[in-house]
Amino acid sequence: MSQDLAAALDIGGTKIAGALVDARGRLLVRAQRPTPAGDGPAVMAAVAEVLRELGAAGEWERAAVLGIGSAGPVDASAGTVSPVNIPGWRDFPLLAEVRRVAGELPTTLVGDAVAMAAAEHWRGAARGHDNALCMVVSTGVGGGLILDGRLRPGPTGNAGHIGHISVDLDGDPCPCGSRGCVERLASGPSIARHALAQGWRPAPGGDTSAAAVAAAAATGDPVALASFDRAARALAAGIAAAATLVELDLAVVGGGVAGAGEVLFAPLRAHLASYAALSFAAPVRAVPARLGADAGLIGAASAAAEAHGLWAAPGRA
Structure with missing residues (x-):
């Protein structure tokens, strides 16, 4: 089976969304949970549920990379996030925790607005x-x-x-x-x-x-x-x-x-x-x-695909 999809997570104070995205920017599989109002472990548990739901859909084996767009501040160099609207996460090691669930897929972490930029450049107004x-x-x-x-x-x-x-x-x-x-x-x-x-x-x-x-x-x-x-x-x-x-x-x-x-x-x-x-x-x-609520997922997928050379330069396609 070819690995031609990008997995994506969009993490915010209201919802945690996930998708498997193809080279045309289509969301083939979706999963979503509300962001828990509790402590950090509860939020990470919701992230894990989204990832497991994506994995159970039968297409996960086609995922070659994983992109994460998170509310910030983020520190991609350290793999940590400290979202203002998720009080339980301060210098939270999101990259390491996601890898415990998703395995060692090549992963890219960016802020949610950076993900939106990637999406709008690839398939939207830019x-x-x-x-x-x-x-x-x-x-x-x-x-x-x-x-x-x-x-x-x-x-x-x-x-x-x-x-x-x-x-x-x-x-x-x-x-x-x-x-x-x-x-x-x-x-x-x-x-x-x-x-x-x-x-x-x-x-x-x-x-x-x-x-x-x-x-x-x-x-x-x-x-x-x-x-x-x-x-x-x-x-x-x-x-x-x-x-x-x-x-x-x-x-x-x-x-x-x-x-x-x-x-x-x-x-x-x-x-x-x-x-x-x-x-x-x-x-x-x-x-x-132009892309509305899907921009975070499309952009996280695009950022990961561009960083790891999955598709032919998503930003230029």
């Missing part, structure tokens, strides 16, 4: 672009880089983490230790928090999430619109900084906040035109991601 930043804007803000046509995760698997570029030197302190980070201005909770502080109020007993702020902005609520404009300005400043540093031509924006559509993308394009002013940075465009 396909055909050799220099792109792909971003997840949700509870946090993360990113991954495609440079010279290849995924560039960096030594620890975190390169492209645009959420912690400072765009406001006198801004609010960030949990990362810096201040004025993109994430502190543009994440979903930050948008909602700012809107409430500026006087926006939902209906009594109503939703106070960023999605509710987006819905209000879509009806013309000035405070809600201003809150999204502020977030878009922070994203634009971060994207322009990245484009100036490494000459990008595309920024792909996904995640829950991107679901606001033109409420986010209209001011983002306007601010980006202002911030990316130098001739070599000006071509950068911001577009929505």
Whole structure:
């Protein structure tokens, strides 16, 4: 039997998903468990259940590599993860623990936003672009880089983490230790928090999430619109900084906040035109991601396949 598939894991604070992925980016076998709210061993037990379910499906023998996209921070060089949204895992030896279950498949660990970048470059909005930043804007803000046509995760698997570029030197302190980070201005909770502080109020007993702020902005609520404009300005400043540093031509924006559509993308394009002013940075465009919830699995598979030469350069296929 030929070994022509990539196994993939997508590990986050809400769910742990797994799949066997073919060379066309199709998910042939899937498995999923909710992420336990308990301690680290309970989370790893759920990961093991997902892997065993994939193994029981009859196609596991075709898996040549394993890719893991995890909420971070991750340290790919050490094989450890410390996800902010999985409190039981701090410097958790994920790579070693996965190998106890999955065996010695060649394995690649990257951050979840880096996995999203790999996916969008292979089968999504960044396909055909050799220099792109792909971003997840949700509870946090993360990113991954495609440079010279290849995924560039960096030594620890975190390169492209645009959420912690400072765009406001006198801004609010960030949990990362810096201040004025993109994430502190543009994440979903930050948008909602700012809107409430500026006087926006939902209906009594109503939703106070960023999605509710987006819905209000879509009806013309000035405070809600201003809150999204502020977030878009922070994203634009971060994207322009990245484009100036490494000459990008595309920024792909996904995640829950991107679901606001033109409420986010209209001011983002306007601010980006202002911030990316130098001739070599000006071509950068911001577009929505295409792959949705499957991006983590597709990207983890692509990152592993590229790292270990499984397919013909997935990022270029």
